[in-house]
Amino acid sequence: MNGGAMTANSPPPYDGRHVLADFHGCSARLDDAGLVEQALRDAVTAAGATILDLNLHHFGEGQGVTGVALLAESHMSIHTWPEHGYAALDLFLCGHRHDIDAALGVLAGALRPADIRQRTIARGYGVTALVE
Amino acid sequence: MNGGAMTANSPPPYDGRHVLADFHGCSARLDDAGLVEQALRDAVTAAGATILDLNLHHFGEGQGVTGVALLAESHMSIHTWPEHGYAALDLFLCGHRHDIDAALGVLAGALRPADIRQRTIARGYGVTALVE
Numbered sequence: 001m002n003g004g005a006m007t008a009n010s011p012p013p014y015d016g017r018h019v020l021a022d023f024h025g026c027s028a029r030l031d032d033a034g035l036v037e038q039a040l041r042d043a044v045t046a047a048g049a050t051i052l053d054l055n056l057h058h059f060g061e062g063q064g065v066t067g068v069a070l071l072a073e074s075h076m077s078i079h080t081w082p083e084h085g086y087a088a089l090d091l092f093l094c095g096h097r098h099d100i101d102a103a104l105g106v107l108a109g110a111l112r113p114a115d116i117r118q119r120t121i122a123r124g125y126g127v128t129a130l131v132e
Numbered sequence: 133m134n135g136g137a138m139t140a141n142s143p144p145p146y147d148g149r150h151v152l153a154d155f156h157g158c159s160a161r162l163d164d165a166g167l168v169e170q171a172l173r174d175a176v177t178a179a180g181a182t183i184l185d186l187n188l189h190h191f192g193e194g195q196g197v198t199g200v201a202l203l204a205e206s207h208m209s210i211h212t213w214p215e216h217g218y219a220a221l222d223l224f225l226c227g228h229r230h231d232i233d234a235a236l237g238v239l240a241g242a243l244r245p246a247d248i249r250q251r252t253i254a255r256g257y258g259v260t261a262l263v264e
Contacts, residue, residue: 014213014216014218016220018152018220020150020253020255022255022256024257052189052198053187053189055185055187055200055202057184057185057202066184066202066203066206066207067202068187068200068202068207068209070187070189070198070199070200071198074198074209074211074220075198075200075209075211077200077206077207077224079206079207079224081146081257084146084257084258085257086146086256086257088148088150088206088224088255088256090222090224092209092211092220092222119253121152121251123152123154123220124154124218124220125156125213125216125218126216
């Protein structure tokens, strides 16, 4: 990964935060590839992260969309099952340099879940893995 | 996502397993984009999953590699920090149809970590989120 301002001596060297969010009861059209792509792009912008590449796959009319944004900082992904109003999202970024909550807010605004199950996991070197 | 043999009436409808694995003290060259790409491809094959797209970015000589395999089943990703011998891996697949342990074995064989910190999180509709 790109080191940015981090060096081998910076404590903590990589303070990664990986948010796994399960969106249930989404009222947005989860089979709309354009909507999912725009949600991903807007979430990356809200987080202050940088897209290296964005790949999207639509499984067909009325079916799910899967998309991954490859970031300079790690990745964001969305996988949708429109027939169940369900979307599985990942946001893996550096915790103290990026606004993960803002990104999640953008995603919730776009996909409109009735219920969100979310967990945040600390990852990186120089940090102890934990579940918040 | 593609439904495969699953229907709205299948219990559980989507039994997703998301493995987050942190590889520490890797003795393989984590700045070798070819090695990381091959490890990803071999891991997908070992899991019995299907690649839709694979994207890789190398941050430059001696620096990290970030790669994501977009799968018909969800995704696998690797982000490496060679200067710290550290790699953050994600394997998000259907738990009972794919061999996630085989994929992890392939990745460990390729990246040769001294220590692995791993957690498995159940995701999907019709399942209760848990950490194993």
